[in-house]
């Protein structure tokens with residue numbers, strides 16, 4: 001976890017009201033929560049303290065990362081485990097002044113633990129209501145229908161998601177292997193979701209190239225693109241994204257951790273901003289990648305050398321790119337604009 005010096009701008013960014021649009025709840029648990037669940041289920045070798053647990057999440061390579069992801073999933077076995085974890089995640093987001101989050105969750109990943117999509121969804125919805133009562137944070141859920149299970153299961157999963165419409169599940173996302181399961185396979189699932197009145201987003205241009213983003217935009221009519229990093233390789237695609245104002249859910253630290261880009265400095269986010277794309281900044285799997293939304297904004301500001309104006313634009317983009325209704329957006333914009341009246345004088 002990076003820690004930043006107290007500078008006027010860093011403190012300002014920490015306090016800035018924020019909207020998070022690309023966060024997977026399964027990658028956003030807190031270490032104290034996971035430690036508690038490990039104890040509940042009889043402990044794990046070598047994990048005595050929370051510090052031991054933090055060390056368990058220092059990966060040697062990508063296979064180790066995947067192994068660690070699966071390892072921690074085994075400690076989520078009962079509805080109350082999900083309820084506790086999501087509540088604590090929302091407490092943490094609130095402490096970063098995240099006012100609203102559209103969070104992915106992948107309830108079908110836990111079928112092997114003997115827990116149904118429905119009972120996980122009910123538990124997560126309880127957590128988000130309780131967090132709203134206690135901290136005022138708003139949360140909506142987007143169910144990730146993993147590409148790897150194929151188009152038929154994808155369409156079936158959309159039916160299951162539709163059962164929770166109006167209760168806080170607002171849409172579907174498309175994750176999983178971009179290379180093996182291109183967007184075009186999921187046309188039916190996305191059309192169905194649209195008929196149900198669900199929002200539709202897709203990861204694209206993270207593992208695969210610009211063609212994968214074209215597929216999400218053209219075949220699926222995705223309302224936002226998760227990552228979209230490889231759009232940089234295709235000027236026509238950049239034009240399309242700008243003209244249609246399709247937001248990109250950019251996740252800087254995630255892209256470095258998974259090797260999509262080599263460094264922050266070589267990330268195309270700066271080009272996207274200068275091309276006038278609707279860029280938003282997000283964390284993807286904050287606990288797994290050791291990042292926070294505050295740190296991501298600070299990195300954008302300090303190391304991508306975004307100006308205060310660009311910082312403000314990116315923050316406001318997240319409000320506009322959300323699936324809140326007009327009134328919800330207006331309220332957040334008012335809060336955001338009020339806060340920006342206190343911005344430091346830029347003396348850098």
Ligand SMILES: [Zn+2]
Nearest residue numbers: 024203226284
């Ligand atoms: Zn993601």
